[in-house]
Amino acid sequence: MKKEKHTDSTERLYKFFIYFVLIMLAITILVPVAWVFLASIKENSEFYGNPWTMPKGFYWQNFVDAWNMAKMGDYMINSVIVTALALALLLLVALPAAYCLARFQFRGSKFLNTLFMAGLFINVNYIVVPIFLMLKDGDVWLKKIAGQGFLLNNIVVLAVVYASTALPFTIYLLSGYFQTLAHDYEEAAYIDGAGYNTTMWKIIFPMARPSIITVILFNFLSFWNEYIISMTLMSSAKGPKTLPVGLLNLMQAQQSAAQYGIMYAGLVVIMLPTLILYICVQNKLTQGMAAGGLKG
């Protein structure tokens, strides 16, 4: 039908133009990312000439140096622990809460729902300073009582903060799903003699698996990539650090030290898990976005 109105040549020109623009955009995204991968196996001397030359060989020493000398190995372990712990805690707390808030009417349920919705508007980075001060005061108090403070520079506390600040978004996403379920499921379970607890864990949560996977994906990305809270709560020079913070320090230091190879190797170490995960689940992620499209 369109052919009747547009002549063939303008149609073809239009198509060509569209492809041209799309391919240009794809290139501006893919080339820099690929460039970092190639740079991570270049020797330091290769960084002073034309940036577009291919690496002379596979210089794996960059990764070895990053892992050992730049302590990327330690940072990686910290990042894995923090992310896993925060995800586990988040699911354990958010799932029952989202279920009850979405499916039960009780005194204050409206208020709590509104409260968590309002939480969506509070950005963690607005309140990172008071969180830091609160933990710092807590440490001072603990020092007085127990002789030692442990709230700052502690990866477990960091995981708790991550999980807590992810609650509004997670509860919002999960409640959205729970609200769509028919009440018949629970009624049938109650008639069969199942209690509230059994019904929730054995009937409802298994059904919610797709939403749970979406929640895990989004929060994995945000916990793994986060660096402002991590930088603030673990500011001690000798204390533990997560991968992005360690790398940021390295990047700021390399401006004088010029160890490009190690820096790009570090970038690859952070980027690789997220890229592999993305390639495995890209469908889930881009679809889940329609549901969780409000995340910033």
Next chain:
Amino acid sequence: MKNSKRRSGFLAVCIAPAVILFFIFMILPTLNVFRMSLYEKGAYSPTETFVGLKNFQVLLNDSNFIRSMQNMILLIVTVTIITFAFALIFAGILTREKIKGQNFFRIVFYIPNILSIVVIAGIFSAIYKPENGMLNSIIGLFRDMTDPILWKSESLVMVSLIIAMVWQAIGYYMVMYMASMSSVPESLYESSNLDGAGRLSQFFQITIPLIWTNIRTTLTFFIISTINMTFLFVKAMTSGGPNGASEVALSYMYGQKDAGLYGYSMAIGVIIFLFSFALSAMVNKVTDREPLEF
């Protein structure tokens, strides 16, 4: 009777942990932002003194703060306009036209969104490097490069930030609008084709009005999250430099905390909170239209 007791017990066990964590780590700090803005508290003085609105008075005359607000507003406005214009146009093209490799484009455009801002800062430091960065070496093909373009100099640093932020955000919004645009029924386009409407008028008179509710919500959230994104990018890419030329409100707040001026830092936090509420209220008001249904 017994049953209702069990019910409330179950509800309490389920909800209490979430409410407690949410209260300690989100509500309490938020209230503290407002409370502490009225006090003078420093890293080296253990006591707090109530000073009323003095922090805000100092703030109004602090030219560094005013510049950081200006920078933030500049970034919000330009990044929002550029990202939304491009995201909507590309999404419109990709859903309306039969494009080969549509899935490939969708996958690629989404990649920047899964990268840490630290990684993006690393990538852009390689792009913007003056002597042999990617961008300058490409521009060097067209013009003489004896004095290279300094992308992170005082005059260009904001442009560099805008490019990086648009690069990061565009794919995410495009994929999202593709999802909502594909729900517009095909029959509407077919009947408008019969009426002789071209692609452009279809885009502005069918596609945009029908997904307006979606655009409106995402616009509000985008603006709120851009306030935060300006901070993340500035902190990782420029640290506010050179000479504070790229400082934004949140990074200035963070800097005041590092300087040990906690009360003053929180007064900036209050302004940012109020600003973000006012801005989202304004956007909501301006974009209010009669919702269309299909």
